[in-house]
Amino acid sequence: QGQSGPCWAFAASSCVETSLIKKGLADNTVDLSEDHLVWFAKNSLVTDEADTTHGDGETYPDMNSAFSAGGTWMDSISTYARGSGPAYDSDCSITAPVPLQRL
Numbered sequence: 001q002g003q004s005g006p007c008w009a010f011a012a013s014s015c016v017e018t019s020l021i022k023k024g025l026a027d028n029t030v031d032l033s034e035d036h037l038v039w040f041a042k043n044s045l046v047t048d049e050a051d052t053t054h055g056d057g058e059t060y061p062d063m064n065s066a067f068s069a070g071g072t073w074m075d076s077i078s079t080y081a082r083g084s085g086p087a088y089d090s091d092c093s094i095t096a097p098v099p100l101q102r103l
Contacts, residue, residue: 044078
């Protein structure tokens with residue numbers, strides 16, 4: 001994670017990985033994408049005017065801004081609960097934060 005602020009995403013991803021391993025749903029090589037979690041947690045602005053939550057959420061122009069914003073356990077839970085991930089690290093890098101395969 002370096003000097004950026006996604007420690008919360010690393011902690012949340014690690015918890016999900018551990019849970020998958022303990023439940024026998026993945027082996028100990030499972031590697032989830034922290035980048036994916038950060039991107040979708042920090043780009044959650046609801047733009048659909050028909051949606052009752054229109055205007056809720058936030059948006060960041062790039063990954064550097066999203067990473068620098070920091071976060072909490074609530075960011076990870078709300079992101080996962082709305083169906084934005086998790087995704088495998090091999091499917092989602094910092095250069096292409098788009099889910100190709102969800103668990």
